Each structure stands twice: as structure tokens, then as C-alpha cells.
Amino acid sequence: MLKLEIISIGTSYPVWIKGALDEYQKRLCNECKLSIKEVPIFKNNKKRNSQQKKIAEGNLIESFIDQSAYIIAMDQKGAQWTSESLAEKLIAWSLSKSKFQFLIGGSEGLSSAVLDRADIIWSLSKLTLPHSIARIVLLEQLYRAFMINNNHPYHR
Numbered sequence: 001m002l003k004l005e006i007i008s009i010g011t012s013y014p015v016w017i018k019g020a021l022d023e024y025q026k027r028l029c030n031e032c033k034l035s036i037k038e039v040p041i042f043k044n045n046k047k048r049n050s051q052q053k054k055i056a057e058g059n060l061i062e063s064f065i066d067q068s069a070y071i072i073a074m075d076q077k078g079a080q081w082t083s084e085s086l087a088e089k090l091i092a093w094s095l096s097k098s099k100f101q102f103l104i105g106g107s108e109g110l111s112s113a114v115l116d117r118a119d120i121i122w123s124l125s126k127l128t129l130p131h132s133i134a135r136i137v138l139l140e141q142l143y144r145a146f147m148i149n150n151n152h153p154y155h156r
Contacts, residue, residue, distance in 0.1 A: 002032040002090075003099040004142060007064045009057055009106035010131050011038045017132045024139035031146040037064045041106055050108050058111025061103055069099040071118045073110055074134060078121030086141055087148035102138055104131050 013021070028034045039060045042053045065071060070093050081089065093100065103114060107130075115121060124137050147154035 002094055003035075003069075004028070004032045005035045005037065005064075005066075005069070005099065005101045006104065006135065006138065007037045007039065007061050007101055008104040008131060008135050009039050009041055009061075010135075011040055013132050017136065020136045021139065024136065024143055027143050028139065028146070031143070031150075039064075054105070054108035054111050055113075057106050057108070058114045061105070061110070061114050062117065064101075065103075065117060066099060066101060068097070069101045070097040071101050071103065071120075073103045073115050073118035073121045074105070074124065074138065075110055075115060075121045076123050076126065076128065078123035080123050080125070083141060083144050084148060087145040090142075090145050091149060104134050104138070106131055 025034060025036070039057060042048065042056045044050055044053055048056065090100075103110060103118065105111075105114070124134055124141070129137065144154065146152075
């Protein structure tokens with residue numbers, strides 16, 4: 001069974017976000033072994049500007065990276081795929097790895113160090129998405145990819 005891990009900035013969400021996240025986590029439990037690592041958001045202050053915030057958050061994200069995993073960094077400048085091509089990529093990636101880590105940054109995005117460590121950079125959209133919404137979209141698209149690969153009618 002594939003192991004998927006989402007490493008994401010953010011630790012608390014409104015009820016409606018939490019409900020959507022819980023729903024897709026529940027759906028995915030039959031398809032893969034899913035885990036989520038939450039990284040606290042750093043605040044800008046007099047001692048830390050936005051670039052330093054991005055680096056500090058990046059350092060925490062990097063501490064969770066597993067060298068044996070396939071690393072997918074989520075970034076607005078990354079490649080965009082259809083749901084069908086994501087499904088194909090999951091199959092292709094699983095031929096060489098059994099664990100995938102998806103990295104979602106905060107309001108400043110992912111640090112260049114994190115992006116450099118990624119095997120691939122993926123953009124969910126050209127739109128700017130809050131990390132909480134990006135997490136929902138990521139979970140839904142992963143679920144959809146599994147359903148496509150299982151010939152399930154969800155993806156009609």
C-alpha cells in the first residue's frame with residue numbers, strides 16, 4: 001500500500017475546513033496509508049521579516065523530509081496536470097517509490113532550499129490558494145486519482 005504524507009504549514013482551521021479535510025482523509029484510508037504533519041506558522045515581527053519567515057518554516061518542513069520518499073513540492077510556479085495525468089503519475093512514481101511526501105508552504109510559499117530538495121514541483125492552480133484550501137484540493141485530487149486508477153465512477 002502506498003504511503004502518502006502531507007507536510008503542511010498550519011495547525012488550526014475553521015470547522016468547515018476541518019470537516020472537508022476529515023472527509024477526504026477518511027475516504028483515502030482505504031486507498032493508501034495517509035499521514036499529515038502540521039508545521040506551525042511563524043509570524044512576521046521586528047526580528048523576522050517575510051523572507052526569514054519562509055526560511056524558518058522551510059527548515060521545519062525539511063526536518064520531516066524522508067530521503068527515501070518521492071518529494072512533491074506544491075508551488076504556484078510548478079507544473080500543472082489534469083486529474084488523469086496525476087493518476088498516471090502516481091502509478092509511474094509507485095514503480096520506484098512506495099512513499100510520497102507532498103509539501104505545502106505558508107503565505108510566503110516554500111523556501112528555495114525546500115524547492116531544491118523536491119523531485120518535482122506541482123502547481124494546483126495559477127491562482128493563489130491559502131494553505132488550508134490547497135490541502136483540501138490536494139486531498140481531493142489524490143482521492144480522485146485513486147478512483148481513476150480503480151475505474152471507479154467518482155471521476156465522471
